[in-house]
Amino acid sequence: MWFSAKGRLLILLAGMALFMGCQSIHIQAGPSSREESEQKSAERGKGLRSEFADRLSNAAPLEKAHILRTFIDSVTAGHFRYGSRIAQQWHQSNVQAGHEVPDSEIRQMVENSLSAEQPILESYDDIVDYGIEEVYPYAVF
Numbered sequence: 001m002w003f004s005a006k007g008r009l010l011i012l013l014a015g016m017a018l019f020m021g022c023q024s025i026h027i028q029a030g031p032s033s034r035e036e037s038e039q040k041s042a043e044r045g046k047g048l049r050s051e052f053a054d055r056l057s058n059a060a061p062l063e064k065a066h067i068l069r070t071f072i073d074s075v076t077a078g079h080f081r082y083g084s085r086i087a088q089q090w091h092q093s094n095v096q097a098g099h100e101v102p103d104s105e106i107r108q109m110v111e112n113s114l115s116a117e118q119p120i121l122e123s124y125d126d127i128v129d130y131g132i133e134e135v136y137p138y139a140v141f
Contacts, residue, residue, distance in 0.1 A: 061138040
């Protein structure tokens with residue numbers, strides 16, 4: 001015998017680990033198409049809507065308000081972070097170019113970068129609308 005039983009077991013386990021590791025590798029040959037990005041964004045948005053609706057349906061009225069507030073705070077913070085990054089990039093572009101980059105170019109850059117994310121951005125709006133509908137009956141004015 002070439003290997004002991006323990007050695008064969010180790011080789012078998014190492015081979016299985018290598019095989020399983022290779023299965024999880026995803027090689028992307030290039031950037032995904034705009035349609036693929038939009039589809040992924042739409043799927044994420046659908047999942048977010050569903051998860052949010054499930055959380056609200058199982059929550060007490062005060063919890064619903066807290067869940068909605070937390071969601072709005074989180075999305076708002078994300079928008080502020082994105083805006084801050086754009087402002088930093090604009091400033092860096094101005095410094096590198098040696099003159100002020102027109103705001104129309106920055107708007108176009110933002111529009112191009114967000115176009116594929118439009119479905120998930122729309123889902124954020126839908127979630128807030130739904131959350132308000134769920135919380136409103138319990139609101140005290």
